Amino acid sequence: MKKKYLLYILVLALFTACEPKIDEFAPSEGDADFTTYLAMGNSLTAGYADGALYTSGQTNSYPNILAGQFELVDGGTFTQPMMPTEAGVGVGDLGLRSKLVLGMAIDCLGTTSLGPVPFDPAPDQLEYYGYLATSVAADGPFNNIGVPGIKSFHALAPGLGLLNPYFGRFAADPTTDMLIGEVAKVNPTFFTLWLGNNDVLTYALSGGTLDSITPEPIFSGAMDAIVGTLTANDAKGAIVNIPDIGTTPYFTTVPYNALVLTDEADVAALNYGYAPLNVIINQYEGDTLAFKLGANPFVIADASLAWGMRQIKPGELILLSIPQDSIKCAGWGSMVPIPEQYVLKADQIAAIEAATEAYNAKIAGLADAFSLALVDMNSYLKEFETGMVFDGATYSAQFVLGGLFSLDGIHLNPRGNAIIANHFIDAINAKYNANLPQVIIQDYPGIQFP
Amino acid sequence: MQTQKLNLMKKITLLLTLVAMVTWSAFAGGFQVRLQGQKQTGIGLIGTPFSFGASSIFYNPGALSMMKAKTNFQLGASGILSNVTFQKSATNYQAHTDNPLGTPFYFYGARKVTDNLTVGVGVYTPFGSTSKWDDDWAGRFLIQNISLKAIFIQPTVSYKISDMISVGAGFVYAMGDVELNKALPYNNNSSVNIKGSTNSIGYNLGIYIKPIEELSIGIDYRSKVVMEMEEGDAVFTIPASLSTTIPENNKFSASLPMPANLDVGFAYQITEDFMLAAEINYVFWSVYDSLNFTFEENGEMLNSNNPRLYENKMIIRLGGQYKLNDNFTLRVGGYYDPSPTNEDYFTPETVSLNTIAFTFGFTYMPIKNLCIDVSYLHTLGSETANSYDPANFSGTYKTQAVIPGLGISYNF
Numbered sequence: 001m002k003k004k005y006l007l008y009i010l011v012l013a014l015f016t017a018c019e020p021k022i023d024e025f026a027p028s029e030g031d032a033d034f035t036t037y038l039a040m041g042n043s044l045t046a047g048y049a050d051g052a053l054y055t056s057g058q059t060n061s062y063p064n065i066l067a068g069q070f071e072l073v074d075g076g077t078f079t080q081p082m083m084p085t086e087a088g089v090g091v092g093d094l095g096l097r098s099k100l101v102l103g104m105a106i107d108c109l110g111t112t113s114l115g116p117v118p119f120d121p122a123p124d125q126l127e128y129y130g131y132l133a134t135s136v137a138a139d140g141p142f143n144n145i146g147v148p149g150i151k152s153f154h155a156l157a158p159g160l161g162l163l164n165p166y167f168g169r170f171a172a173d174p175t176t177d178m179l180i181g182e183v184a185k186v187n188p189t190f191f192t193l194w195l196g197n198n199d200v201l202t203y204a205l206s207g208g209t210l211d212s213i214t215p216e217p218i219f220s221g222a223m224d225a226i227v228g229t230l231t232a233n234d235a236k237g238a239i240v241n242i243p244d245i246g247t248t249p250y251f252t253t254v255p256y257n258a259l260v261l262t263d264e265a266d267v268a269a270l271n272y273g274y275a276p277l278n279v280i281i282n283q284y285e286g287d288t289l290a291f292k293l294g295a296n297p298f299v300i301a302d303a304s305l306a307w308g309m310r311q312i313k314p315g316e317l318i319l320l321s322i323p324q325d326s327i328k329c330a331g332w333g334s335m336v337p338i339p340e341q342y343v344l345k346a347d348q349i350a351a352i353e354a355a356t357e358a359y360n361a362k363i364a365g366l367a368d369a370f371s372l373a374l375v376d377m378n379s380y381l382k383e384f385e386t387g388m389v390f391d392g393a394t395y396s397a398q399f400v401l402g403g404l405f406s407l408d409g410i411h412l413n414p415r416g417n418a419i420i421a422n423h424f425i426d427a428i429n430a431k432y433n434a435n436l437p438q439v440i441i442q443d444y445p446g447i448q449f450p
Numbered sequence: 451m452q453t454q455k456l457n458l459m460k461k462i463t464l465l466l467t468l469v470a471m472v473t474w475s476a477f478a479g480g481f482q483v484r485l486q487g488q489k490q491t492g493i494g495l496i497g498t499p500f501s502f503g504a505s506s507i508f509y510n511p512g513a514l515s516m517m518k519a520k521t522n523f524q525l526g527a528s529g530i531l532s533n534v535t536f537q538k539s540a541t542n543y544q545a546h547t548d549n550p551l552g553t554p555f556y557f558y559g560a561r562k563v564t565d566n567l568t569v570g571v572g573v574y575t576p577f578g579s580t581s582k583w584d585d586d587w588a589g590r591f592l593i594q595n596i597s598l599k600a601i602f603i604q605p606t607v608s609y610k611i612s613d614m615i616s617v618g619a620g621f622v623y624a625m626g627d628v629e630l631n632k633a634l635p636y637n638n639n640s641s642v643n644i645k646g647s648t649n650s651i652g653y654n655l656g657i658y659i660k661p662i663e664e665l666s667i668g669i670d671y672r673s674k675v676v677m678e679m680e681e682g683d684a685v686f687t688i689p690a691s692l693s694t695t696i697p698e699n700n701k702f703s704a705s706l707p708m709p710a711n712l713d714v715g716f717a718y719q720i721t722e723d724f725m726l727a728a729e730i731n732y733v734f735w736s737v738y739d740s741l742n743f744t745f746e747e748n749g750e751m752l753n754s755n756n757p758r759l760y761e762n763k764m765i766i767r768l769g770g771q772y773k774l775n776d777n778f779t780l781r782v783g784g785y786y787d788p789s790p791t792n793e794d795y796f797t798p799e800t801v802s803l804n805t806i807a808f809t810f811g812f813t814y815m816p817i818k819n820l821c822i823d824v825s826y827l828h829t830l831g832s833e834t835a836n837s838y839d840p841a842n843f844s845g846t847y848k849t850q851a852v853i854p855g856l857g858i859s860y861n862f
Contacts, residue, residue, distance in 0.1 A: 020535040020831045020848035025542035072542065104691070114691045392591030392841035393635040403635065437542040440588045448637045449689035 027072040030434030032236040034070035037078060038143055038188035039063030040155070040179075040230070041195050041240075045146025046166065047080070049406035049413060050116075052088025052099035053148055053166065057406075060414035060444055063144045063192060065421040069436050070190070080144040081136045081170035087119050089128045090408075091149065093321070096128035100407040102400065102450055108329035114449070116400070116407040132165040137172045141185035145170075151198045151214055153222040155179040183229050191230045192424065194240035194377070196223070196359045200352045201410075204245050207319060207341040208348040216358040227366050238373040238428055241360040245352055246317075247381035249399035250409035251344065254318040259296040259333050267291050270334060280307055287311070291334075298333035300343045309337040317344040320399070320409045373424075373431035380423050390441050395419060403446050414444035480735055480760060480790045480802050481579035481598055482709070485528045486556045488823035488857035492811015493769030494783020495827075496729040498668030498715030501658065503859055504558035507572035507606045510670040510713070511618025512656030514560055514608035515568040519819075519861035526823065526857020527555035534581065534801045538588055538845040539835070545587045547801075549580055556857075566610040572620070573603050576672075577708045579800050590633035592841050593799040594641070600626040600677070600708060604654060615659050622652035626677045628706070630799070637689050644702065644743070646682025650675050652708075664719040674710040674737055679703055684745065701746040709760075709790075710734040715767075723773040727783075730767070735760035735790035757840065759792040769809070781811035781825075789834075796836035801847050803832045811855075821859040828852050 039045050039061075046053055047061030058064065058080050067078030083089065088099035100116035107113065123131070147160075147167045154160055161167045161174025168174035171182075183191075199214035230237060245251045261267050270291040278288040289299060289311055297311040298318065312318065322342040326332040344352070360378060367374035384404055387396035395416070396402035399409055406413040412420065422438040429436055487505035490497040497509025503522035506513040530552030536545045560570030577600040585594050601624070608618030627647035634640035652675035659667040684700040715729030738760040745752040769783025787805040811825035829851045837844030 019533055019546060020833075020850040022535050022537045022544065022833060022846055022848050024544070025537070027542065102691075389840070389842040391588055391843050392838075438540045440538070440541060440543055442588070442591070442635070445638075446635060449640075450637075450691050 025437050026435065027069075027437055028435040029073040030429070030432040032428065032432035032434055033189040034073050034075040035189045036076055036143070036186060037063070037067055037070050038183060038186045038191045038230070038235075039066075039146060040183070040191060040193050040226070041146040042150050042198050043146065043148035044197065044411060045144065045192075045194055046148050047144070047146070047417075048090070048148045049408070049411045050088070050090075050099040050101070051092065051097065051406075051408035052090030053083050054088030054099050055083050055086050056414075056445075057088065057099070058082055058144075060417055061144065061146070062412075062417040062421045062424065063146070065418055065439055065444075066192065066424055067143065069421075069425060069439065073434070073436065078143045079139065079141070081139065081142050083131060084134065085123070085131050087121070087123050089131050095125055096132075098122040102407065102447060104450070108325040114400075132169055134169065136170050140170060140172070141182065142170055143186055143188075145179060145182045145186075147179060149198060149202075150179065150195070151202070152196050152219050152226070153214065155195065155226055156222055180226060180229050187233060188230070188235050188237075189233075191235055191237035192240065192375075193226065193230060193237060194375075195226065196242050196363070199359065200242070200355050201245070204251070204344060204348075204352050205319070205321070205410075207339075207343050208345070209341045213351055213355045216355065216362070219359055220362045223362060223366060227370055227372075231370050236372070236432060237370075238375050238424055238431070239363055239367050240375040240424075241363045241378050242356050243378045243381045244356055245344075245349075247378070247385070247397060248410050249397055249402065249405050250320045251317045252397065253320050253399040253409060254322060255295075256312045256314055256316055256318060257295040257297045258318075258327075259291075259298050261291060261293055261296060264293065267293055273335065277307060277309075296334075299335075299337045300333070300345075301337040301340050302345065303340065312338075312343065313346060315349070316346055317349065318342060319344065373427040375424050375427045377420065377423070380420070390419065393442060400447060407447075413447060415441050415446045418444040480709070480733075480738070481577050481800050482711075482733065483530075483552075483554050483576060483578050484731075485530075485554050485827070485853065485855060486574045486576060487524065488526045488528075488811060488825040488855045489781065489813060489821075489859075491528070491825035491827060491853075491855055492781030492783065492809055492823070493727055493771055494729075494767040494785045494807075494809050496715055496717075496727045496767045496769050496783060498656070498670045498713045498729055499658075499666045499717035499727055500668070500715075501666070503861070504560035504570055504572070505556065505859075506608070506618070506656075507558050507560065507570050507604055507620060508556065508574050508576070508654070510656035510658055510668040510715075511606045511608050511620045511654055512616050512670070513658035513668055514570060514606060514618050515562075515566060515610040515616045516658055516660075517560065517562070517568065521559075521561045522859065522861050523557075523559045524857060524859040525555070525557040526855060527553055528825070528827075528853050528855035529553055530851060530853050532829075532849065532851035532853075534798075535848045536589070536798065536845050539837075541588075543588055545583060545589070548582050548584070550582065552578065552580055554578060560606075568608045568610075568618075569606065570608075571603070571605045573601065575599065575601055577626075581799055581801060583798065585631075585633070589798045589843055591635060592632060592797055592838065592843055594631040594633060596628070596630040596799045598626075598628045598706075600624055600675075602652075602675075606654070614661060615657070617657050618655070620654040622654055622673070622675060624650045624652060624675045624677070624708070626650070626706070626708075628679070628682075634686070634688065636692055639687060640689065641687045643685045643687075644682060645685075646679045646702070646704070648677050648679045650677050666717045668713070668715045668717075670711070670713045672711045672713075674734060675708045676737075677706045677708065679705065695748070696752070697747045700748070700752070703744045704742060706741065707737040709737050724770070725772075726768075726770045728766075728768050731765040733763050733765065733790065736762045738790070756797075757795050758797075759795045760790040761792065763788045763790045777815050779813040781809070781813075783809040785809075791836070793834075793836050794839045796847075797838045797841075798843075798847075801849055803834045803847060803849050805832055805849070806830045807851075819861040823855075823857040823859060825855040825857075826853070827855070
């Protein structure tokens with residue numbers, strides 16, 4: 001009998017001996033202090049995604065992901081001004097709208113295909129206003145003060161809450177408060193600042209028809225004041241630069257030459273139809289319109305030309321906002337020029353790029369002057385043009401299939417946020433000799449195919 | 451005698467019916483498993499320079515005709531308790547495998563036809579690998595679980611040229627099957643199951659030399675066996691919206707090589723009861739260059755070429771045996787088994803690290819013709835930082851294995 005027991009003990013010992021131990025990761029804060037973290041910025045910081053601000057989008061915001069890692073080195077509670085709805089509230093062309101989800105949609109030709117469709121059931125306009133009008137200020141102060149839609153200098157504008165309900169809903173007094181005033185309430189020991197995207201983006205998203213690019217001196221002045229306030233109590237932090245618009249699917253999804261003609265009769269009809277206009281164009285020695293079998297540049301409106309239209313040139317951009325049914329069924333881009341609000345022309349792109357470059361020079365200068373970690377998001381997002389692989393999954397800037405951007409083509413999805421959070425962590429670790437662990441990207445929700 | 455035979459046969463059938471269920475866990479050296487005889491396992495898995503009866507069919511067919519008994523049967527099995535811990539680089543993430551008990555087994559039967567000519571057959575399991583990670587672990591897009599197994603059947607002829615030298619050859623008929631699961635990044639439930647079985651052939655050649663009474667030398671060459679899988683089943687669990695792009699049921703072909711081995715061993719009888727032995731195994735792992743899947747439908751999108759870039763490696767083994775009395779023989783050994791994997795192409799499907807291991811064993815002879823062989827193998831945990839660059843998946847792996855084994859040998 002005794003021998004039997006001995007055998008059992010031996011077998012038991014064999015089983016338990018069999019989980020190899022590896023030293024655990026040892027997180028450390030290095031020269032920084034992550035006790036109180038404040039995230040300042042725009043929609044990207046707020047957790048806006050899929051064209052709206054909604055609960056789980058906020059939960060998966062990059063600041064909230066970072067705060068989870070800061071907790072490992074004594075980071076405190078991270079409070080966000082949570083939206084009360086998963087349907088979301090976003091700003092669309094025709095008023096407020098819900099978030100987008102991936103679903104089946106039928107186009108004007110009767111073809112069913114997979115694409116972004118509104119969340120179902122979508123709230124009505126009154127409900128949207130209700131969500132935005134309900135103040136959550138009592139839950140504050142907030143560690144995430146990202147406000148969708150704001151430009152750099154808006155952070156210093158008194159009464160911003162009246163113009164921007166996303167701030168209005170968490171400002172103590174929306175009629176007088178400045179966003180920058182929230183900093184003192186939190187008194188951060190560490191901050192992240194990603195601001196300035198909208199200083200070019202609001203212009204770019206409207207095809208250059210609305211708004212204007214913030215002049216560099218105004219941007220720089222605003223950023224000086226903001227960084228000055230953030231670092232007033234010797235807080236350390238990370239500052240993020242502005243990605244080129246060309247890194248986002250919103251500007252790269254529709255090719256300039258997606259007018260594909262497969263029928264000789266269509267080619268002839270278009271050339272015949274534009275013949276009278278080409279006579280006029282020739283008188284001005286302008287570029288005539290010509291069509292051939294295969295891929296053709298779209299016809300776009302151009303108010304700078306006396307005759308009002310031309311074919312788009314390589315390098316010019318058609319925006320994701322273009323109503324695709326109008327291309328498919330209403331002759332947009334062929335018989336009808338695409339309206340200016342859906343196109344970025346070469347001179348507009350050049351102005352946007354010049355401003356982005358100037359802003360980024362300023363941001364790099366601030367990082368240097370205040371000894372902040374510089375998160376070079378501009379260079380980093382460019383690496384996703386061809387795709388980057390993490391843990392066996394490829395992520396690229398391709399719309400929907402790329403798995404990095406949300407369905408609005410501008411903001412990141414949760415995995416995208418996790419990817420950039422890891423990039424923040426690398427920059428923070430390097431700058432402050434800290435040892436913060438990265439997050440597991442695929443533990444965050446990706447694009448969910450239905 | 452008759453009942454004993456019957457019992458033996460029962461055990462054999464029992465073992466063979468288990469075949470359908472058995473799995474092996476890799477504990478070293480790629481996915482090779484050399485636990486093909488408990489006596490040999492006890493002496494650091496040295497086998498070439500010994501004439502331990504019918505198990506020479508695997509270790510050295512040349513030594514088979516040197517066996518003393520007229521007829522010898524051996525059967526046995528081991529239990530591989532092995533697990534892996536993974537620490538993902540730059541994160542505080544750790545994962546552990548939950549590997550099932552691996553049970554490689556062997557059966558050998560050999561009979562002297564004449565004094566010089568011996569024939570036999572062996573059924574053994576020289577290759578196999580099981581890794582079972584959690585379905586939602588960080589490496590799920592590389593592998594969730596894999597089970598790879600091979601059973602070799604080897605009819606063998608051995609001829610004793612003189613008391614000093616004998617040679618042998620075996621024909622190998624190999625049966626293999628593989629099943630693996632991995633997640634796909636389309637939504638939270640997307641995955642693919644790949645399953646197939648195949649067979650192949652190979653050979654095993656050996657020579658056994660006994661220049662003086664105290665010294666024996668064995669040389670053995672086991673050919674590579676390439677498992678060509680055709681018409682394997684691939685079942686994709688994918689979102690409905692992608693069902694037109696990726697067919698749910700697909701067929702695949704793939705090829706998995708099992709490498710050749712060249713073994714050279716020496717055994718020296720220091721006293722009548724005390725023997726020391728050493729062996730080197732040169733394993734031609736470089737044949738495992740990549741694992742490529744070709745799919746019948748939608749191959750353009752699904753086909754994958756996965757570099758493995760294994761390198762040839764040499765295993766060094768030392769061991770000894772001491773005959774305590776007529777009933778008991780004790781064994782001890784150890785070996786160093788360097789990993790054939792490439793540090794930049796190291797996948798969690800086969801976690802093979804440089805391994806140092808110790809072995810112990812004994813034989814108990816309750817009656818004259820019966821040996822009960824017990825072995826125990828213990829690997830020292832080894833820890834290595836590796837990466838699978840194509841997937842950008844890197845971290846530190848640590849493995850540990852304990853392997854008890856039991857076998858019997860019967861002469862008549």
